[in-house]
Amino acid sequence: MKKHSFIANERRRDLLILAGLAAVMLIIGIGVRNSYYLSLLTYASIYSIAALGLFLLFGYAGQISLAQAAFFGMGAYITAFSTLNLGLAPIIGIVAAIILPGLVGWLVSLQLLKLATNYLAMATLAFGTISFIAFSQLHAVTGGLDPGVIGVPPFDLLGISFRGPGPTFSLVAIFLVLTLLVTINLIHSRIGRALRALRTSEVAAAGLGIDVVRYKVIVFALAASMAGLAGALFAHLQTNFNASSFGVGLSIELLLMVVLGSVFTPWGALFGAAFVTLLPAALEDFDHYKLLIYGGIMTFSMIFVPDGLGKAAIDSLGDALGRLGRK
Amino acid sequence: MSLEVSEVSKRYGGLQAVNAVDLVALPGEVTSVIGPNGAGKTTLLNIISGTVVPNHGTTKLFGEDITTIPPHKRARHGLTRTYQTPQLFEDMTVLETVMVGAHLTGRSSFWSALVRAPFLRQEEAAMEECARQALKRVRLSENVFRREALVLPYGYQRRVEIARALAMNPRVLLLDEPAAGLNSIETGEIAELICELAADGMIIVLVEHDMSMVMEISQKIIVMNFGTKIADGTPAAIQTNQDVIDAYLGTPHGEVEHA
Numbered sequence: 204m205k206k207h208s209f210i211a212n213e214r215r216r217d218l219l220i221l222a223g224l225a226a227v228m229l230i231i232g233i234g235v236r237n238s239y240y241l242s243l244l245t246y247a248s249i250y251s252i253a254a255l256g257l258f259l260l261f262g263y264a265g266q267i268s269l270a271q272a273a274f275f276g277m278g279a280y281i282t283a284f285s286t287l288n289l290g291l292a293p294i295i296g297i298v299a300a301i302i303l304p305g306l307v308g309w310l311v312s313l314q315l316l317k318l319a320t321n322y323l324a325m326a327t328l329a330f331g332t333i334s335f336i337a338f339s340q341l342h343a344v345t346g347g348l349d350p351g352v353i354g355v356p357p358f359d360l361l362g363i364s365f366r367g368p369g370p371t372f373s374l375v376a377i378f379l380v381l382t383l384l385v386t387i388n389l390i391h392s393r394i395g396r397a398l399r400a401l402r403t404s405e406v407a408a409a410g411l412g413i414d415v416v417r418y419k420v421i422v423f424a425l426a427a428s429m430a431g432l433a434g435a436l437f438a439h440l441q442t443n444f445n446a447s448s449f450g451v452g453l454s455i456e457l458l459l460m461v462v463l464g465s466v467f468t469p470w471g472a473l474f475g476a477a478f479v480t481l482l483p484a485a486l487e488d489f490d491h492y493k494l495l496i497y498g499g500i501m502t503f504s505m506i507f508v509p510d511g512l513g514k515a516a517i518d519s520l521g522d523a524l525g526r527l528g529r530k
Numbered sequence: 531m532s533l534e535v536s537e538v539s540k541r542y543g544g545l546q547a548v549n550a551v552d553l554v555a556l557p558g559e560v561t562s563v564i565g566p567n568g569a570g571k572t573t574l575l576n577i578i579s580g581t582v583v584p585n586h587g588t589t590k591l592f593g594e595d596i597t598t599i600p601p602h603k604r605a606r607h608g609l610t611r612t613y614q615t616p617q618l619f620e621d622m623t624v625l626e627t628v629m630v631g632a633h634l635t636g637r638s639s640f641w642s643a644l645v646r647a648p649f650l651r652q653e654e655a656a657m658e659e660c661a662r663q664a665l666k667r668v669r670l671s672e673n674v675f676r677r678e679a680l681v682l683p684y685g686y687q688r689r690v691e692i693a694r695a696l697a698m699n700p701r702v703l704l705l706d707e708p709a710a711g712l713n714s715i716e717t718g719e720i721a722e723l724i725c726e727l728a729a730d731g732m733i734i735v736l737v738e739h740d741m742s743m744v745m746e747i748s749q750k751i752i753v754m755n756f757g758t759k760i761a762d763g764t765p766a767a768i769q770t771n772q773d774v775i776d777a778y779l780g781t782p783h784g785e786v787e788h789a
Contacts, residue, residue, distance in 0.1 A: 209676055210626065210654070211654065388643060388646040389643050394643045395643070396630050400619045400630045404618075407619070411605055411633055412610075412698060
């Protein structure tokens with residue numbers, strides 16, 4: 204019976220990597236004191252959460268969306284509104300920022316997912332644009348572009364306040380690990396396989412009893428929830444923000460993270476998010492040439508690592524471990 | 531306890547793809563649909579599998595009217611199919627692909643999958659076992675299980691597709707040209723497999739151009755031409771039917787022998 208299951212082994216491998224990542228994040232949270240580096244890593248982690256949602260939707264189920272920034276923004280405003288205006292505990296704000304964008308995503312996708320490919324891209328782009336306009340214009344709730352939202356309190360739970368760069372990073376790290384855990388759970392289940400199947404052939408998937416529409420709606424809603432969570436964490440990190448953070452540019456960056464990182468493995472989303480967040484910061488010294496170099500690196504990595512940086516890294520890690528195992 | 535198609539018709543604009551066709555397929559039998567290209571065989575199969583809704587007529591499965599229910603619900607009645615060009619999933623290993631076929635044997639919901647409810651461990655193991663049994667049945671060996679299904683040779687792809695269908699333990703299996711593109715040895719193996727499945731009590735509906743295979747394994751044959759059924763009966767009766775010879779088979783000592 205022990206030959207059973209490279210399938211189960213793949214899940215175990217993912218869980219091991221997750222444990223390793225959690226350990227590294229713990230060390231960073233405790234050890235790193237430089238607030239600039241910490242805040243960069245916090246941003247990268249927040250975008251990783253949103254990118255993981257898009258990874259499931261686009262990478263796994265093959266449904267493109269340029270509306271992730273809209274759900275990200277909803278999450279941020281829901282958290283801001285429930286803590287500032289309603290005076291609710293931050294944890295309630297975060298839970299609401301997970302649930303409500305998921306509900307909106309569910310309702311919207313019932314209509315949008317009748318479309319496919321380029322048409323779906325256009326429709327989600329339209330939804331993203333409309334949401335951005337709403338964020339900019341609904342001054343009563345969002346503060347629009349100016350002044351926006353001011354003074355979101357730091358997250359606290361059971362008397363522990365996550366104030367300052369270190370604790371904020373730890374908070375985001377906890378949510379990132381949880382998001383990765385549910386992602387890993389999902390992809391190693393019949394639901395995850397069904398999503399991967401319908402990406403290639405909806406007809407064949409349906410022929411095997413998979414309710415294609417339902418699964419697409421579910422994964423769209425899940426991606427919206429993850430973006431909402433990321434937005435809520437963003438609001439706590441930034442404390443002050445306005446609608447300009449949730450434009451279509453963010454949706455495109457998230458898509459870039461998934462494509463650059465890898466559409467085949469959830470780890471790709473992390474690599475992509477780190478790359479897109481950290482590279483511009485690292486290139487700061489190049490001044491005028493910054494965008495040129497950034498674009499060049501993006502282009503070359505798409506040419507030479509077309510399956511994504513994350514997949515390449517995980518595969519070589521797997522090979523190395525395999526070689527070690529054989530010795 | 532059978533699959534009954536009555537008077538189904540499907541029109542695409544000016545083209546009458548299927549015109550008032552009847553078909554009854556019984557458990558334990560191979561019911562074949564033959565005819566020239568463009569005769570409406572695949573459309574008939576699509577009507578039975580639910581990807582095409584007919585303009586007229588009804589489809590009944592085990593006494594229940596399934597004419598308008600969508601394909602994924604037909605699968606719950608135990609009906610599934612394979613495709614003329616194998617529809618395998620990208621970036622999935624053979625074993626994973628066949629596990630998708632076992633989808634309906636699992637009970638996990640989206641929520642229980644997200645939190646990895648304890649029963650998922652058994653469910654995953656059971657689905658994998660189911661897939662392994664199905665792969666064994668089509669005689670694919672362990673060493674291809676980890677290969678990506680789409681990079682395998684054509685003959686293997688066909689078997690993976692049949693295994694994927696078998697993993698849901700179907701009661702009705704529709705096969706759309708399972709021998710297309712296979713050599714004679716592979717065709718013989720597929721024919722043998724189809725006979726075994728029918729012997730287990732499955733309803734098999736076969737669309738196929740390989741006449742020697744069809745004549746050898748079918749209990750009943752339906753011949754279509756220009757969307758209309760021109761004959762049905764046993765292989766022996768079909769082979770001597772003058773309409774069928776004129777429309778499709780050719781003279782008994784002519785083309786069919788060399789086909």
